[in-house]
Amino acid sequence: MSDFLNAYSIQRWLELCPQGYLEDTVYGHGATEHEPEPLVEDETLREEAIRSTVQLVVGERAALAASSGLVNAAPDYPSKRFLATQTLDEARHVEIFTQRLYDLGVKKDDLESTIDHFANPNLVKFAEVLLEKVDNKDFVAGVVGQNIVLEGMAFTVFEMMEAGNRQANPKFAHTLAGTIADERRHVGFGENRIGSLIKQYPEKKPEIEQMQKEMAYHMLNTFSSSFRQGSAAMDAAQSMAAQSDGAGEGAEWQGVNMATAGPEELQGALENTVINEFKTRLARIGLEYQAPVMS
Amino acid sequence: MNPTSDLGSEPDDFDPHELEPGDFRDEVYSFEFWFQAVDGYLRDRPYGHSVPGREVTLEPSRREALITTLCNYCVGETAALEGASGMIEFAPNRHAKIFLATQVVDEARHLEVFLHRLADLGVEDPEAEIVARANPSLVRFKERLLEFVAGRDWDAAVFAQNVVLETMENTAFRAHETTADPVTAEVLDGVIKDERRHLGFGENDLGARLMREPGVRSRLTEIRAELDPLVLGTFEAAMGDLGADTARREALGREYLTAIERLGLA
Numbered sequence: 001m002s003d004f005l006n007a008y009s010i011q012r013w014l015e016l017c018p019q020g021y022l023e024d025t026v027y028g029h030g031a032t033e034h035e036p037e038p039l040v041e042d043e044t045l046r047e048e049a050i051r052s053t054v055q056l057v058v059g060e061r062a063a064l065a066a067s068s069g070l071v072n073a074a075p076d077y078p079s080k081r082f083l084a085t086q087t088l089d090e091a092r093h094v095e096i097f098t099q100r101l102y103d104l105g106v107k108k109d110d111l112e113s114t115i116d117h118f119a120n121p122n123l124v125k126f127a128e129v130l131l132e133k134v135d136n137k138d139f140v141a142g143v144v145g146q147n148i149v150l151e152g153m154a155f156t157v158f159e160m161m162e163a164g165n166r167q168a169n170p171k172f173a174h175t176l177a178g179t180i181a182d183e184r185r186h187v188g189f190g191e192n193r194i195g196s197l198i199k200q201y202p203e204k205k206p207e208i209e210q211m212q213k214e215m216a217y218h219m220l221n222t223f224s225s226s227f228r229q230g231s232a233a234m235d236a237a238q239s240m241a242a243q244s245d246g247a248g249e250g251a252e253w254q255g256v257n258m259a260t261a262g263p264e265e266l267q268g269a270l271e272n273t274v275i276n277e278f279k280t281r282l283a284r285i286g287l288e289y290q291a292p293v294m295s
Numbered sequence: 296m297n298p299t300s301d302l303g304s305e306p307d308d309f310d311p312h313e314l315e316p317g318d319f320r321d322e323v324y325s326f327e328f329w330f331q332a333v334d335g336y337l338r339d340r341p342y343g344h345s346v347p348g349r350e351v352t353l354e355p356s357r358r359e360a361l362i363t364t365l366c367n368y369c370v371g372e373t374a375a376l377e378g379a380s381g382m383i384e385f386a387p388n389r390h391a392k393i394f395l396a397t398q399v400v401d402e403a404r405h406l407e408v409f410l411h412r413l414a415d416l417g418v419e420d421p422e423a424e425i426v427a428r429a430n431p432s433l434v435r436f437k438e439r440l441l442e443f444v445a446g447r448d449w450d451a452a453v454f455a456q457n458v459v460l461e462t463m464e465n466t467a468f469r470a471h472e473t474t475a476d477p478v479t480a481e482v483l484d485g486v487i488k489d490e491r492r493h494l495g496f497g498e499n500d501l502g503a504r505l506m507r508e509p510g511v512r513s514r515l516t517e518i519r520a521e522l523d524p525l526v527l528g529t530f531e532a533a534m535g536d537l538g539a540d541t542a543r544r545e546a547l548g549r550e551y552l553t554a555i556e557r558l559g560l561a
Contacts, residue, residue: 010404011341018330019338027327064383064392068399071380072441077406077422080376084403087380091396092326094389108317111389 008082008189017089021181028096028178033171035103050104052161054118055226056097059154062127064090066146069134073142082189086147089182096175120225126150126218129211140197141208147190148281149215155183156274160266163253187281195285209290212282217292220271227267324394324496332492333401336485343408343482350415351476360536361479362416364471366428367533368409369421371464374437375493376402378456381444394496398457401489408482415478432528436460439522450504454515455522457497462554463526465490467533470547474537501558516560526551 022028039045067086074080098111106114130145162176198205251258256269279289322328339345353361379398386392413421440460443451465487472483505512527548534544 010400010407013400014337014404018334022330064396068380068383068396071399072377077373077410080373081403081407084376084380084399087383088326088329088396088400091393095326095393098389108321 008078008085008185010081010085013085016185017085017182022178025174025178027099028092028175029171030174033174035100035171036169039169040104046104050101050106050114051118051229052226053097053100053104054115055120055123055222057094057101057115058119058123058127059150060090060093060097062130063146063150063154064094066130066134066142066150069131069137070139070142070146073134073137073139075139079193082193086186086189089186093179093182096179100172100175120222122218122221122225126215126222129214129218133211140194140201140204141211143190143194143197144208144282144285144287145211145215147186148194148285149212149219149278151183151186151190152277152281153219153274155180155187156270156277158183160253160258160270160273163251164258166251191281191284198286205287209287212278212287213290213292216275216278216290217294219274220292220294223267223270227263320388320390324390324397326393326397329397329492333489336488340481340485342411343404343485344478345481350478353416353476358416360538361476362413362418362424363428363536364533365409365413365416366421366425367430367433367529367536368464368468369406369413369425370429370433370437371460372402372406372409374433374440375456375460375464376406377437378440378444378452378460381441382449382452382456385447385449387449391500398493398496401493405486405489408486412479412482430529430532432525432532436522436525436529439525450501450511450515451518453497453500454518457493458501458558459519459522459526459555461490461494461497462551463529465494466547466551466554467530470534470539470543471537498558505559512560515558519555519560523552523555 024031035049039049064087067083067090071080071083071087074083101111101114102108130142130150133141133145158176158180162173162180165173165176198208254269254273256265258266261269275289275291282289337343376399379395379402383392383395383399386395410421413424418424436455440452440455443455468483468487468490472480472487475483501511501515505515530547530551531544534547539547
């Protein structure tokens, strides 16, 4: 266990992240990159960009609360140190996505009211399920909820958004690329550290699987309502992407053409990808994916 | 990463203290600012030092004393790590949460470099050694701090963590740095630079709070009266481990008390 955790030291994190892939970035992107003008000028597109970015801020705030709350519950120094790096990663994500809201024209005084207005209630419930485990200092359930379920979802959503923005909005795509690199590290820690703890405490399995089922329920409702709300803006965004420099065949993600896919097709691809990720990662730590019953 | 790029000023001319309070918080309590601050003194210093070949063989008694001192630094840094991480959830605003997240990683780094130094000195089971050598006053201080954090008591937690603990560490580390072997001295130098930032946050936060609500002062004074004996007891034992004479021990205690009194909590 200690050999694997040595790969998650602060020293390694410093070399890999701030002194590595974040070198020469400003709020996660190139210093000269900006949001594309058509996005900032078109009210429908701008509002949809604000709405989707608010969900990222809500998710990252939950991740910050969870990772910092788990430091005190961690059973060993190396896990505490890894969670310390994750705490700062998540704080950075809160910062860069908040900065994107400002870049999209949200005034600083209106930040909290904008977040309250656009936050998806299903995502808020998703976070509450996780934070209840963290508040109870339940390290095993907390890390599964945070580093497998929340991070697994975030990782896939960020990959989809990065693919969709690569041509039309390189600034946002670069911001997402840095967070994807962070999330990959977090998911890796969750799988490696928790597998041995699940073996040690098999009696915790039913409670953790119930938590996963509840989180998956709220996650799928989040996706469903987000794609429903954003369908008009998606049409406009695809038309903007088609007009942008370098547009041609359109980026592909999970076999879906991001430039031409409809909301239902994208939602289906996202759900399948996240659930398959969950199944794979949960199996690696000795748990079975529990499908929620959707109403 | 360049936090000044959006401000239109040259980095050399940049002084965050000239900013309006809201802009100051945006600028200083950020990941971007943190990285600018630490990168200068951490790059090319794996585990806090860059002095291959400067390692000296310590006399057995001096090595033994250094191990005890480092074990107690680990107790202090673990208290700070657990305190700062626990405070994020009830921090009053986003800026404080992000600043505390940077402090969490700083404290974890301090713990890591001190554990690494213990390994350099041949300690095979540092966790057991820390338990065996921990100073009771410092352990009690840690318990009290974590009680404030568990009670979500922001004023008491900031005071105990970012003023009292940081001042205690800053005072002890600077005193130790002057007599330490070259490797330990360089490790301490990087840690001290971080502690100054943490102390600045505590003084700014509580300074503003005391101006808005002077009534908080009497409560903090009571907490100080409770914590001072634990801090002074810790100093006494630490200076004994380092072989400091009585005059040096008293000077260290005075230095700590003067720093705390800057907040007007006499």
